[in-house]
Amino acid sequence: MNCKNCEAPQQTDNNYCPACGAKLVVNRLTFRNLTYDITTHFFDLDNTLFRTIVQLCFHPEKVIDAYIQGVRKRYLNPLSYLGIALTLSGILIFVLQKIMTPDLFFGFSGELPEKVAQKLYDTLFDFSSLFFIGYIPVFAIAGYLTFNKKDYFLSEYMISYIYIMAHWSIITFPVSLLVLIFSPASYSSMSFPILFFMVMYCLFAMQKLHRFSPATVVLRSLVFFALMVIGYFALIMVFYAILFLTGTLELQDFATPPK
Numbered sequence: 001m002n003c004k005n006c007e008a009p010q011q012t013d014n015n016y017c018p019a020c021g022a023k024l025v026v027n028r029l030t031f032r033n034l035t036y037d038i039t040t041h042f043f044d045l046d047n048t049l050f051r052t053i054v055q056l057c058f059h060p061e062k063v064i065d066a067y068i069q070g071v072r073k074r075y076l077n078p079l080s081y082l083g084i085a086l087t088l089s090g091i092l093i094f095v096l097q098k099i100m101t102p103d104l105f106f107g108f109s110g111e112l113p114e115k116v117a118q119k120l121y122d123t124l125f126d127f128s129s130l131f132f133i134g135y136i137p138v139f140a141i142a143g144y145l146t147f148n149k150k151d152y153f154l155s156e157y158m159i160s161y162i163y164i165m166a167h168w169s170i171i172t173f174p175v176s177l178l179v180l181i182f183s184p185a186s187y188s189s190m191s192f193p194i195l196f197f198m199v200m201y202c203l204f205a206m207q208k209l210h211r212f213s214p215a216t217v218v219l220r221s222l223v224f225f226a227l228m229v230i231g232y233f234a235l236i237m238v239f240y241a242i243l244f245l246t247g248t249l250e251l252q253d254f255a256t257p258p259k
Contacts, residue, residue, distance in 0.1 A: 049084075052076040056167040060205040064160045068152065078162040085166035086129055088173040093128050095177065099184050116249065123248055131239065132169070136161045138231030139202055146224040147206035164205050168198050199225060 002009055008019035052075040055063045063075045124131070140161040144154050152160070172194060180187050203221050212220060243249040 048074070048076045052081060053167070053170065056163060057171065059208065060164065060167070061208040064163055064205070064209060065150075067159060067163075068156050078159050078166070081170075082162050082166040085169040086132070089129065089132060089169055092173060092176055092180070093125050095180055096187075097125055099180060100187065119243075119248060123243060127239075131235070132165070134235050134238075135232075136165050138235055139165065139228060142224050142227035142231060143202070143206055145227060146220045147210050147212070149210040149212065160205070160209070161202075164202055168201055172198075199228060202228075 003017040003020060006017060006020040008017060052063055055075065066074055067078065136158060140154065140157040143161065144152070144157040148157075176187075176190070176194075179190060203217075203224065206224070207217050240249070
């Protein structure tokens with residue numbers, strides 16, 4: 001018998017290929033075997049995904065520092081974790097588009113022309129993944145300039161915030177989905193509390209990584225928050241600039257309609 005992944009010869013009592021490490025599968029894909037594989041992969045307490053989620057909740061420094069120091073097997077790698085977050089975000093966007101209307105989403109009452117609101121609504125969903133990814137360098141640069149006792153490179157800070165932002169998206173997904181389904185009118189009002197707690201989680205993770213004194217961490221947190229706000233509004237400005245440059249929005253869209 002040969003390994004189905006690398007074709008290396010195998011002994012009959014092997015469970016894993018000694019050449020490539022892949023699990024040897026000898027059974028056909030029945031519903032019973034498929035159910036077992038899924039439950040073992042996702043609900044095993046030793047599963048890397050489960051371990052990564054739990055540790056990022058309570059000890060984010062273990063996951064982030066381990067990856068930066070070269071540990072690759074203990075936790076899920078940051079790009080895979082980001083992929084899960086983007087998949088869940090895509091599900092949330094799909095439900096949003098089915099349930100929400102522009103008026104309900106933006107919470108305006110005549111401030112925006114209906115045509116402009118619809119354009120913003122459609123474009124925001126079309127580029128939601130890019131907008132989410134855009135948060136990563138904004139927060140990474142803010143953290144790099146304020147919390148960096150370990151002298152991480154900016155690239156290592158990018159890895160840190162891929163983990164942090166992806167994790168926040170994953171753990172808030174169930175709450176967001178439930179609110180969206182059962183109380184869609186209150187969904188928009190959740191955005192600022194969620195943003196606030198996201199910043200708090202970022203500060204929690206940075207303090208866990210770098211361990212500043214209480215007085216120092218307060219000062220650095222204020223600077224971090226200021227840099228994050230500047231970056232956030234810069235991201236919004238870039239978003240609107242792209243809309244105008246691509247012709248999605250035009251100045252006449254905001255003109256007062258003739259009476």
